[in-house]
Amino acid sequence: MGTTSKALTLLDYFTRTRPQIGLSELARLSGANKATCYRLMTELVEHGLAEQVAATKEYRIGPAVLRLAALREATVPTREAALPLLQALAVATGETAHMSHLVAGNLVTLAFAYPATHGMRVMMEDADRLPFHATSSGHAILGWLPGDTVDRILQVPFDTAPDLVPLMPAEVRNRIAVARAIGWAATANTFEADVSSFAVPLFDAQGQVQGALAVAAAGPRLTDATRAAIPRQLIASAREIMALWGGLVPAELSALWRKTETQTEKVQG
Amino acid sequence: MGTTSKALTLLDYFTRTRPQIGLSELARLSGANKATCYRLMTELVEHGLAEQVAATKEYRIGPAVLRLAALREATVPTREAALPLLQALAVATGETAHMSHLVAGNLVTLAFAYPATHGMRVMMEDADRLPFHATSSGHAILGWLPGDTVDRILQVPFDTAPDLVPLMPAEVRNRIAVARAIGWAATANTFEADVSSFAVPLFDAQGQVQGALAVAAAGPRLTDATRAAIPRQLIASAREIMALWGGLVPAELSALWRKTETQTEKVQG
């Protein structure tokens, strides 16, 4: 592995639940030598990708990423373009809508929107990695990825929240196949209790899967009518988002979506 | 220089005016060998910090920075906290307000706000580097930086827009000294024609300069009254922003600011 990769890998240990990490702890987490870790972090700090908290000497993500993110959005306005449509989707469905992206083999939440109408909503946080195996977004995406990529992703060890029944690998494979066959994915109680989730894949201009658009619904208030309506609303929003991006829906998927759109009833467990 | 630094340096060549760069051009710009450049960019792409446009093979900033930026804001909500105050400042002054940060020796615009009241406004773009020598923000900041750091920054070659009279180094030094002495900086026609700019420095919890808060006013409509009012409004906003951050205004500067705040008239060329 290249030295640069090692340095960049260190950034992956910073998460929402662990935003600041000391030198020794980072070395322990990454398995790298402490001296190596120190040198790499020093270089990241020099470039503003990390910064050191003066009081505790702990490291955290640096301010340079703000400049890079602004530049990214100026170059490819993914998030900015999708946000209003995400908000519209949240209002239309009355549930939480979110968009996640495939970045470096991870599924990352990039944007989300809440409906204004309900007091109870499924809460989201961006910048967090979603598990492929337990989310509808993961299933929706994996159906459109090459087999070996899917294998590589699924062989990453995963854990399910203690209050949930974990999905067996065979079951995950099956759900991916179903998602591919019908053009959208649905899960219930796989990532969070009492949350039903629906997702469709999103594609770039080359017809490559880029991410997923999803609706996360609070289980108790889900009626059969809304279970049927959400996929259609998802598909409509996905089409709009990709129109903005210049994204290309594969012909096969477009046909599946048309089928769902013209159906009056469609329920999936 | 470490390999990681070389890789990260490559990211600096991507700007708003040059958002996508091909391999050969990037090698030419950076002075690195083409093979080296290729390998480094490949590693950056693997981690999502860069991405390659399929059609042209050009590189651009990748989607991973969005996750990092969201994580940064979740850890240190610099931008999010300052934005409403920035908007208030823009409305109060009737001019464009912006906040820039010191990151890795560069002055980067992180946020800005326009007033709703005027048709004509000074336009801003974030993610762009500002020249220290020709902006009030630069002058305001440099007054509170150690001498050797100032020297290092000022010896970077700079160019002024062709329609403007460039500031001589001695003049820049003088303006920095003035800014330090009165607690705020002002420039006119140094960065853009017919734009007057006012700025105050911003500090972190350790009392270190972090950036600057500024107002950029369209020259023609500047009256003596507003020239006097803007610094006071800047100071008030800066105090609010630092209160939110937990920033610490050096006692010396706080005294200077109080002086400006209690004055009824104050005009600087």
Added chain:
DNA sequence: ACCATCGGTTCATATAATAAACCAACGGGA
């Protein structure tokens, strides 16, 4: 048909990364 340029690759060489051992400083606990 030609030439320049593009992105990408190869491989001997040289340089930079590595890890164990070592500091000094700090913070409990006994």
Added chain:
DNA sequence: TCCCGTTGGTTTATTATATGAACCGATGGT
């Protein structure tokens, strides 16, 4: 007060990795 574990940081010989000139096939103009 002493001890012990832990912290961030540094040094060093050893080793692995980065480097760059030359090369490749493809592409686009002239």
